[in-house]
Amino acid sequence: MKLVTRVKLLPEADQxxxxxxxxxxxxxxxxxxxxxxxxRGVPREYELRxxxxxxxxxxxxxxxxxxxxxxxxxxxxxxxxxxxxxxxxGKPGSKRRIKAESKPITFRPEAAQPYDDRCLxxxxxxxxxxxxxxxxxxxxxxFACSPEALAMLREHRKGESDLIExxxxxxLIATCEVPEKPLNQNPAAFIGVDLGxxxxxxxxxxxxxxxxxxxxxxxxxxxxxxxxxAKGTKSAKRLLKKRSRKEARHSANVxxxxxxxxxxxxxxxxxxxxxxxxxxxxxxxxxRKDQRTQLHSWxxxxxxxxxxxxxxxxxxxxxxxxPAYTSQLCCQCGHIERKNRVDQATFACRSCGTVxxxxxxxxxxxARKGETVWTAGRESRxxxxx
Numbered sequence: 274m275k276l277v278t279r280v281k282l283l284p285e286a287d288q289x290x291x292x293x294x295x296x297x298x299x300x301x302x303x304x305x306x307x308x309x310x311x312x313r314g315v316p317r318e319y320e321l322r323x324x325x326x327x328x329x330x331x332x333x334x335x336x337x338x339x340x341x342x343x344x345x346x347x348x349x350x351x352x353x354x355x356x357x358x359x360x361x362x363g364k365p366g367s368k369r370r371i372k373a374e375s376k377p378i379t380f381r382p383e384a385a386q387p388y389d390d391r392c393l394x395x396x397x398x399x400x401x402x403x404x405x406x407x408x409x410x411x412x413x414x415x416f417a418c419s420p421e422a423l424a425m426l427r428e429h430r431k432g433e434s435d436l437i438e439x440x441x442x443x444x445l446i447a448t449c450e451v452p453e454k455p456l457n458q459n460p461a462a463f464i465g466v467d468l469g470x471x472x473x474x475x476x477x478x479x480x481x482x483x484x485x486x487x488x489x490x491x492x493x494x495x496x497x498x499x500x501x502x503a504k505g506t507k508s509a510k511r512l513l514k515k516r517s518r519k520e521a522r523h524s525a526n527v528x529x530x531x532x533x534x535x536x537x538x539x540x541x542x543x544x545x546x547x548x549x550x551x552x553x554x555x556x557x558x559x560x561r562k563d564q565r566t567q568l569h570s571w572x573x574x575x576x577x578x579x580x581x582x583x584x585x586x587x588x589x590x591x592x593x594x595x596p597a598y599t600s601q602l603c604c605q606c607g608h609i610e611r612k613n614r615v616d617q618a619t620f621a622c623r624s625c626g627t628v629x630x631x632x633x634x635x636x637x638x639x640a641r642k643g644e645t646v647w648t649a650g651r652e653s654r655x656x657x658x659x
Contacts, residue, residue: 274585275432276451278425280418282402282443288411292443293383295406296436299342300380302332306346311377318347333407341387349378383438385446393434393445397427402445404436416445425449440517454588460545463592463647465640466535466580467599467632468549468573471617474531475632477640478538482531487524494520524572532579536587545590547643548577549599592650594642603627604637 284292306325310316313324322343329339353373356362362370392405400423403412418426429449437444465477473482497516501509539546551573584591600620602609608624615621620631627634 274451274453274582276425276429276449276582276586277446278418278422278430278449279444279446280416280422280426282445283415283417284411284443288414289443291406291408291411292404292436293438294408296384296386296438297382298333298407299338299386300382300384302329302334302339303342303346303380303384304377306343307349307377307379310346310350315347315350318344321347335392335405337389337391338386338405341389341392345380345387346378349380353378385435385437387433387435388445389433393436395426395430397423425451440514451586453585456588457543457545457590460590460647461543463545463547463590463640463643464535464539464542465547465636465638465643466549467635467639468551468576469632472632473527474535474576475630475636476535476538477633477636478542479633480534480538481632482527482534487527490523491520525575528572528576528579532576532583535580536583536589539584539589540587545592545643545647546580546584547592547594547639547646548580549596549639550593551577551596590647592643592646594639594646596639599635599638599642600631602634602638604634604641 282292306321306329309325310321313321316324322340325343326339329342330336334342357370357373362373364370388404394403396402399413400417401413401415403410404414405411426447426449429451430447431450432448434445434447437446463477467475469475469484470488471484473484473487475481494516498513501513535546538544581591598609601611601613603613603620603622603625605627606622606625608622610623613620613622614631616631618631619628620634621628
């Protein structure tokens, strides 16, 4: 499986200027290629290369850099087309979709640029890289990373690495090919995971990751942003820039910890994992205005993706189940009724009288659905008897 490792570059002043200038020139060229592709109806990459390669070389780009710029522009349109087909940009005729389809794709001046082994070489023992720029090859550019990341690079790095500028600092995002453990084809049971806002995740094994701390952190960040934006001074804007992406980094760290706990438990007990398929929930659910920020800050998809790749790496089976009625269904007697869910935290069955935490009840229902989905999937792969 493919994973990425991010390392921070520590260039000298002249090296940083060369890297910054290179990204600006490359992304300006990518915008021009995007305009050509848009005007010509987004042709195939080979045809687009015929119309743009000579001009890119004239702009000072190397052969490999020019190829990557063309591919980056073409891939951006492929992604746009996939998002439109999946309905992520709204229905035909919607403002968002019309806006996306009516003009060429643009690239930020500091957007990522892929480098292959012809343009970038790693000296892992010295912790330096040699990288191509429009000013020539830069050698001995230092980088910093954790010992775990260095080991990952040494053992598994393979393929392209992306150069990106974030907040005035440069990073290399390297692709690593990590072997997966053999999938456990006979899990002892399934661990149901109920995702939520009040509790980030609740499992049928009794683990509960409370969301109170994360929600408080998000509220503090929101209040601080509002104060700084209202102030509007230069120092306030500098602080806003300094604190940018802090909430996203904190949320990602919490999700990594929760995902690792869930997968480690499943691996140790020989179980599989059942997650709710919450695709499109933001379009289906309606909330009051004061609740919308909390709903749209909910990073359930990120947590699910973390659990998914960690499970693949550990060989743990993972299935997605339909979340319908999991909060109204009694895990003891199977009675479904909306009134069973007394409030956010309490479940009280109107039929058998079972009382328990609502998230615990839902996680048991998800675990049971996971076993059903896994069994049906295994049976469907068995060839029919002759």
